[in-house]
Amino acid sequence: MSQDIPTGARGRRGPFRPGDKVQLTDAKGRLSTIVLAEGKIYHTHRGTLAHDELIDAPEGSVVRTNSGVEYLALRPLLSDYALSMPRGAAVIYPKDAAQIITMADIFPGARVVEAGAGSGALTLSLLRAIGDHGSLLSVERREDFADIARGNVEDFFSGPHPAWELTLGDLAEVLPARAAPGSVDRIVLDMLAPWENLDACAEALAPGGVLLAYVATATQLSRMAEDLKADGRFTEPDAWESMVRGWHLEGLAVRPQHRMVGHTGFLLTTRRMAPGVTAPIRRRRPAPGAHAEPSPTFEEADLSADLGERHVSQKKLRRLRKEQARRAAARTSNQQADPPASRKGSVEERGTDEPGADRPD
Numbered sequence: 244m245s246q247d248i249p250t251g252a253r254g255r256r257g258p259f260r261p262g263d264k265v266q267l268t269d270a271k272g273r274l275s276t277i278v279l280a281e282g283k284i285y286h287t288h289r290g291t292l293a294h295d296e297l298i299d300a301p302e303g304s305v306v307r308t309n310s311g312v313e314y315l316a317l318r319p320l321l322s323d324y325a326l327s328m329p330r331g332a333a334v335i336y337p338k339d340a341a342q343i344i345t346m347a348d349i350f351p352g353a354r355v356v357e358a359g360a361g362s363g364a365l366t367l368s369l370l371r372a373i374g375d376h377g378s379l380l381s382v383e384r385r386e387d388f389a390d391i392a393r394g395n396v397e398d399f400f401s402g403p404h405p406a407w408e409l410t411l412g413d414l415a416e417v418l419p420a421r422a423a424p425g426s427v428d429r430i431v432l433d434m435l436a437p438w439e440n441l442d443a444c445a446e447a448l449a450p451g452g453v454l455l456a457y458v459a460t461a462t463q464l465s466r467m468a469e470d471l472k473a474d475g476r477f478t479e480p481d482a483w484e485s486m487v488r489g490w491h492l493e494g495l496a497v498r499p500q501h502r503m504v505g506h507t508g509f510l511l512t513t514r515r516m517a518p519g520v521t522a523p524i525r526r527r528r529p530a531p532g533a534h535a536e537p538s539p540t541f542e543e544a545d546l547s548a549d550l551g552e553r554h555v556s557q558k559k560l561r562r563l564r565k566e567q568a569r570r571a572a573a574r575t576s577n578q579q580a581d582p583p584a585s586r587k588g589s590v591e592e593r594g595t596d597e598p599g600a601d602r603p604d
């Protein structure tokens with residue numbers, strides 16, 4: 244780190260310089276990224292572009308190939324980089340990385356542990372958030388993935404980050420050896436079986452420290468939540484998912500985009516209690532059958548309360564059914580007297596609206 248320029252900030256502003264990554268976008272929105280070098284030529288199937296055209300030009304310039312094709316030139320943002328960098332393991336998407344930074348309260352100077360490092364996408368956001376004076380220990384048990392993560396991080400920050408350490412191994416073994424008890428502020432787990440590390444996390448976390456798990460399926464989420472509650476050293480977990488829907492902006496045709504990423508993963512957070520203290524029991528009567536011991540079938544498990552069903556008396560049900568029969572009889576006699584012309588008209592007016600159909604805008 245230089246005295247006043249934080250790691251990763253040097254290549255983020257000012258005119259383009261040799262060594263900068265530049266994202267080129269053509270008129271159809273297609274992206275390609277080049278690393279600027281004096282005298283070099285970028286070859287596209289629609290002509291050639293001299294890197295020297297870009298060197299010293301301001302960000303946001305438009306350059307042309309020798310055949311006149313235009314490209315908009317900008318430095319890639321962290322989110323652009325994370326989605327286009329080489330991947331071994333699946334990466335955490337920018338929408339989830341953003342949630343993780345805020346909801347796990349990753350602060351400048353924080354001591355953070357992450358596992359597994361995978362391709363290093365979340366690592367980039369964590370390092371950005373803790374800055375040069377924090378510390379991030381990333382643990383990855385696969386050497387090939389660890390190599391990819393290191394390559395991506397060093398490529399993004401144009402060299403090693405002073406706050407980062409990447410360790411090969413299993414978190415449950417690495418953490419007790421590398422972190423003194425109660426010394427870690429935040430732990431982020433992105434792996435298949437995060438519940439296997441609860442002991443190591445409880446030991447390493449400082450009182451009040453945040454543990455965040457990112458899991459892909461509801462069964463993982465349930466297992467993690469139940470194991471945390473049974474452990475007793477953590478607060479009641481919170482869980483959520485986020486959905487981000489892009490919008491199409493074209494004149495007056497301003498509407499949600501037809502396609503979106505439907506599911507990435509679930510997030511769960513909990514906090515470390517002070518040693519020897521157990522959280523007050525939350526006063527909430529679970530629905531009979533909500534805890535699967537032994538596993539009931541869905542038919543056996545009474546989840547009516549969780550599913551928002553209310554108890555309704557037999558008397559009320561008889562009255563409702565009588566009322567429905569009366570309305571059905573009234574509808575039949577009305578339809579015989581008056582065919583539903585207005586309904587036919589309304590269908591023709593609206594046309595088809597299949598999901599995904601490209602409507603004329």
Ligand SMILES: C[S@@+](CC[C@H](N)C(=O)[O-])C[C@H]1O[C@@H](n2cnc3c(N)ncnc32)[C@H](O)[C@@H]1O
Nearest residue numbers: 332334335359361362363364365384413414434
């Ligand atoms: C989905 S990937 C993580 C992706 C990463 N967060 C990113 O954004 O690029 C899950 C990784 O966890 C690693 N892993 C699974 N269990 C682990 C454990 N107990 N200790 C360390 N790494 C583990 C796997 O090898 C895999 O690379």
